[in-house]
Amino acid sequence: MIVSVIGLGYIGLPTAAVLASNEIKVIGVDVNQQTIDTINSGRIHIIEPGLDVLVSEAVKKGYLKAVIKPQKADIFMIAVPTPLGNGNKPDLSYVKSAAKAIAPVLEKGNLVILESTSPVGTTEKLTMWMRDERSDISFPEFGNNNFLADIAVAHCPERVLPGKVLRELIENNRIIGGISDNCARQAKDLYKIFVHADSLLTDSRTAELCKLVENSFRDVNIAFANELSLISDKLGVNVWNLIKLANQHPRVNILQPGPGVGGHCIAVDPWFISDSAPNESKLIQTARLVNDNKPNFVIDKINKSVKAIGRNRSDIKIVCLGLSFKPDIDDLRESPALEIALKIRLMGFSELMLVEPNISNIPSELKHESVRLSSFEKAIKASDIVVLLVDHTPFKSIDLNELSGKQIIDTRGTWS
Numbered sequence: 001m002i003v004s005v006i007g008l009g010y011i012g013l014p015t016a017a018v019l020a021s022n023e024i025k026v027i028g029v030d031v032n033q034q035t036i037d038t039i040n041s042g043r044i045h046i047i048e049p050g051l052d053v054l055v056s057e058a059v060k061k062g063y064l065k066a067v068i069k070p071q072k073a074d075i076f077m078i079a080v081p082t083p084l085g086n087g088n089k090p091d092l093s094y095v096k097s098a099a100k101a102i103a104p105v106l107e108k109g110n111l112v113i114l115e116s117t118s119p120v121g122t123t124e125k126l127t128m129w130m131r132d133e134r135s136d137i138s139f140p141e142f143g144n145n146n147f148l149a150d151i152a153v154a155h156c157p158e159r160v161l162p163g164k165v166l167r168e169l170i171e172n173n174r175i176i177g178g179i180s181d182n183c184a185r186q187a188k189d190l191y192k193i194f195v196h197a198d199s200l201l202t203d204s205r206t207a208e209l210c211k212l213v214e215n216s217f218r219d220v221n222i223a224f225a226n227e228l229s230l231i232s233d234k235l236g237v238n239v240w241n242l243i244k245l246a247n248q249h250p251r252v253n254i255l256q257p258g259p260g261v262g263g264h265c266i267a268v269d270p271w272f273i274s275d276s277a278p279n280e281s282k283l284i285q286t287a288r289l290v291n292d293n294k295p296n297f298v299i300d301k302i303n304k305s306v307k308a309i310g311r312n313r314s315d316i317k318i319v320c321l322g323l324s325f326k327p328d329i330d331d332l333r334e335s336p337a338l339e340i341a342l343k344i345r346l347m348g349f350s351e352l353m354l355v356e357p358n359i360s361n362i363p364s365e366l367k368h369e370s371v372r373l374s375s376f377e378k379a380i381k382a383s384d385i386v387v388l389l390v391d392h393t394p395f396k397s398i399d400l401n402e403l404s405g406k407q408i409i410d411t412r413g414t415w416s
């Protein structure tokens, strides 16, 4: 059996590597020649614990190779980006390109699985895009379980947490939605090879919405915590203590407030629901707005600190602790910490020090004569205002006396 994985990014490459480690022949396909060369030399182009070893082994043993153009295979797994386009509308162009690229090599008996997080109806569109290219073979029809098509098509959304991808790929339950029941059953046979948890079968629309709902659930719950932080600030209450106490209730489990919600999933996927059902998703949309507005609240707090110091900004040094979108990773995508640092850079402080233990260069958009990367200890010592944006492990072990006399804005409750 040959499995072809289309898109060798944060999901595609780990999936390809895990399949290959189960002695399945995998052909990875990517549009980026540099990515292909890196993988074929046994190295990786993304950061994910344990992935380097897995890819290197898989390439060395001949189970994994990367190519630029799809080749014949038995199963095609599509793991391409589905970003937000203009006006918070889903951009399905990568899925469409993948459909057009694999259509010419499809053969009777093949299975095509969409793993990319997608708006409801995308798996049906994928089927249609392939059908448009191949009138000589038959494709399944949504809801028509009696028709046995030449090609099977299913959606099995990825649900792994960055940083724990290799473990979660194997341990998480999978939701598999077929265009027809038969498609879902065929896809389950593939996941059986490497998933040590349950595979739950449904239709493709339900599987699509299920993934979006999971991330929206988290977004709404984080928005609740973020709203509590605004309310508490106004009423002079310590929100971290408040949440800790409220969570003593057996049926209350409030998440943690922060400087906003980052990453390329939770801050994006709720918009896919609101695009499909704008009038029915008011709560989901409001949660997005609450979370997206949190960086402005942090900037307000900084302005208040400046007032309290009573000097001009050009005479004040400020430090941002952390730039990534969550702790102990180097991923700056959609990071609220980065957004806040960019806003601070424009505020005219005498110096903006950045402490980000997981990167070695200042991101290009932050480069300026007043901005520098600094060590944790030096930056704390030199600063008038300390803004903690990411709860990286090294930030937790500070002697709190070192913060005395400084304006502290702790957006994560690390020192509360």
Ligand code: SAJ
Pocket (backbone or CB within 6 Å): 117, 158, 159, 160, 161, 162, 214, 215, 218, 222, 255, 256, 257, 258, 259, 260, 261, 262, 263, 264, 265, 266, 325, 326, 327
């Ligand atoms: N955050 C808070 N407060 C919290 C929890 C998180 O402010 O209490 C913030 C984080 O700081 C970060 C953002 O939310 O900025 C998202 O981080 P995360 O760790 O909650 O999730 P992601 O984006 O890394 O991964 C999510 C996961 N989805 C869920 O937990 C429901 C993962 O399982 C998905 O596979 C992934 O999205 C995805 O690819 O869709």
